[in-house]
Amino acid sequence: MIQDPKDSGRQHPLARAAEVVLFWLPVLVPLILLGQLGTQGLRPALVNAEKLGEDERKLDERLWLTDLERHELEAELKALTDPTYHHRNELLLREKAGAGRPAPDTVPARNH
Numbered sequence: 001m002i003q004d005p006k007d008s009g010r011q012h013p014l015a016r017a018a019e020v021v022l023f024w025l026p027v028l029v030p031l032i033l034l035g036q037l038g039t040q041g042l043r044p045a046l047v048n049a050e051k052l053g054e055d056e057r058k059l060d061e062r063l064w065l066t067d068l069e070r071h072e073l074e075a076e077l078k079a080l081t082d083p084t085y086h087h088r089n090e091l092l093l094r095e096k097a098g099a100g101r102p103a104p105d106t107v108p109a110r111n112h
Helices: 013-080 083-099
Strands: none
16 A cells, blocks of 8 residues: 555545556446447457358258259169169160061951
């Protein structure tokens, strides 16, 4: 405590002001930081959070589509390794090739 040399019982006014400031400093610093966050510091963070949320939704959609494509490709690979699939595919191709030809007569030809 700094004391005035003329008055041994009283504190110097600057010393008293310093004591008051030091006493309230732990309260003032968080208030100033909260004020900064509430006025300018929080807005950019909220905008950034919104952009990140939108990017997350886009990535989730892309992940879903990629997963769907992966399942389709796995099913196709499984089908290509299945002999039954190849047999049915050959039959289907034969039917399509036969559809272009004229249908044979259903009435048997007479033998002369």
